[in-house]
Amino acid sequence: MGDISLNTRYLSSQRGLIKILEIICGFAIASNFCTYIYGNSCFGHGRLAFPSTLNYICVICNIIWLILNFLSLNRWFYAEKIYSIVCAVLFLIGSLLVVWWLIETLPDRWWPYGTAGIFICEFLLNLYDAKILQ
Secondary structure (H helix, E strand, C coil): CCCCCCCHHHHHHHHHHHHHHHHHHHHHHHHHHHHHHHHHCCCCCHHHHHHHHHHHHHHHHHHHHHHHCCCCCCHHHHHHHHHHHHHEEEHHHHHHHHHHHHHHCCCCHHHHHHHHHHHHHHHHHHHHHHHCCC
């Protein structure tokens, strides 16, 4: 067993700040999807079910990665790199699905466009995270 120590420098590093931004963006996406699009269920609409589910899974995984890195328990550096690459690809697909939904429905409110923008930001954050993990 390894020692558990707090890595306070992680929270001020680029990787730590990116994880925090990914978590904040994930909660913003979740609140928009659940509140405005579905009302009662966050996974009900066909094309938006994949991005919504992906977002929830990635938020949970990002919280776990943040805790592991903060406690210096992350011994799976290669796994985190693969996770960032896979998330970047999946968020790109999710962004395309959200944009496709926007083009088809053309909502008159501002929040769906903001959600699509945040989804694209999530893609870029994961892509940058994979780049700095090289």
